[in-house]
Amino acid sequence: MHRYNDYELIYLVQNENCEEAFKKLLGKYKLMIYKNIYQYNPDKFYFDDYLQEGLMLMNKAINIFEERRGKTFTRFFELILKRKIFELNRKKPLYEIYDDFEMFPDKEQSIEEIDTEHLTKFENIVFNKYFVENQNISYIAEVENKSVKQIYNAIYRIKNKI
Known part of the structure; x- marks a missing residue:
């Protein structure tokens, strides 16, 4: 079984829209997405949103990556992932709105x-x-x-x- 490197997989995804190559890249870099999310210690409520943003960013990074720039894909993706997580943390609301909040939850006392x-x-x-x-x-x-x-x-x- 032939082992592909990142550049070959990225080439297959960019030029031939190979779904298998994308899945291999996704499997390889999903742990890095988890690691970077945990470094910023988000609330459990936002973890799935951060993960989804990381996966969408991975897709975008694969499509815009250029090997001639002199960076490895790992460093390129890690850099933009950290920036995105930092931006999400910065834009996170400082408060939460509860729709079902009642000033007087005790129904017996008016x-x-x-x-x-x-x-x-x-x-x-x-x-x-x-x-x-x-x-x-x-x-x-x-x-x-x-x-x-x-x-x-x-x-x-x-x-x-x-």
């Missing part, structure tokens, strides 16, 4: 039954307008002659106290 004695006068006003009457934050700020930031801060304090 909003009107919550003890608001420990809230300040302003926090009581914001609580009633925001949580009970479901008014918009900018509207509450306009009516109460406060800034939007003050309303957000009051809501934050209310959530902590409750």
Whole structure:
């Protein structure tokens, strides 16, 4: 059985669209993709996305690689893979949005039954307008002659106290 080197396999993929050659390259470099992903320690939630990006990048790297540039394919692919993973880490959101978040998950206790004695006068006003009457934050700020930031801060304090 003949063993192909990277340059032969890349030639077969670029010029003849050989699927077997692509599979051999993929099998060889998949471990390098895993290694580089683990080096950046991503959340388990994002690992599959990083892996998929690495595999797509491998396909692109095979198609654009030029042997005459004087670099081996391994170094070329590793360089662009590290750059891509670094870019994905940089663009990762710093927060997560939960669609099913409920302020009051206990169904037996309604909003009107919550003890608001420990809230300040302003926090009581914001609580009633925001949580009970479901008014918009900018509207509450306009009516109460406060800034939007003050309303957000009051809501934050209310959530902590409750």
